[in-house]
Amino acid sequence: xxxxxxxxxxxxxxxxxxxxxxxxxxxxxxxxxxxxxxxxxxxxxxxxxxxxxxxxxxxxxxxxxxxxxxxxxxxxxxxxxxxxxxxxxxxxxxxxxxxxxxxxxxxxxxxxxxxxxxxxxxxxxxxxxxxxxxxxxxxxxxxxxxxxxx
Numbered sequence: 001x002x003x004x005x006x007x008x009x010x011x012x013x014x015x016x017x018x019x020x021x022x023x024x025x026x027x028x029x030x031x032x033x034x035x036x037x038x039x040x041x042x043x044x045x046x047x048x049x050x051x052x053x054x055x056x057x058x059x060x061x062x063x064x065x066x067x068x069x070x071x072x073x074x075x076x077x078x079x080x081x082x083x084x085x086x087x088x089x090x091x092x093x094x095x096x097x098x099x100x101x102x103x104x105x106x107x108x109x110x111x112x113x114x115x116x117x118x119x120x121x122x123x124x125x126x127x128x129x130x131x132x133x134x135x136x137x138x139x140x141x142x143x144x145x146x147x148x149x150x
Contacts, residue, residue, distance in 0.1 A: 036102075038135045039081035049109050055083060055116070056102040056131060064097050076101060076114075078139055085114045092121040100133075 001009075036054045037045060047053065055076055063075035063082075070089055074097075075082045085103050095101065103116035 036131050038078040038139075039076060039083045040078050040139065041135075042083060043081060047107060049111075050106050052104070052106050054102055054104045055085065055114055056100070057083075057136070059095070059097045059099055059101050061097045076103060078136060080139055083114050084112065085116050087116040087119050089117075089119070091119055095119065095121040 036056060038057050039055070042055075057076040057078045060075040060077040060082055063073075063084075065073045067073060071086065072088075072091060073084065073086045075084050077083075085105075087103065087105075099121060102120045103114065104118040104120075105114060105116035107113070108115050
């Protein structure tokens with residue numbers, strides 16, 4: 001094998017390795033991505049049952065109901081639309097009606113009820129996830145005059 005052939009073989013092997021690594025990373029990310037929606041977006045989105053998403057908005061006042069055991073139902077709203085959510089587990093201490101929330105999970109079997117497996121609440125009076133805040137502002141929701149939304 002000549003010097004030129006050795007060089008080409010090494011470069012070819014390196015390129016093959018890099019392409020394989022990029023493909024594996026892309027596959028891993030495609031399996032872990034959960035797209036973000038607010039209730040108003042869900043009417044336009046055509047999601048297959050079982051598609052994992054993040055649902056953000058405000059916990060609708062008067063919608064929080066505790067069921068059997070650790071099952072809780074509530075509605076997430078963007079003041080235009082609402083989505084009923086069911087969650088089994090322990091809610092964050094700061095979770096309450098009228099506050100910002102992001103729930104991660106999916107719709108099952110074409111049901112209109114969102115089944116969450118993770119619920120995140122804002123951690124203080126000035127924080128709301130930027131995606132949620134931007135979408136709520138775009139829909140004309142006042143966020144209590146908080147300029148420090150992150």
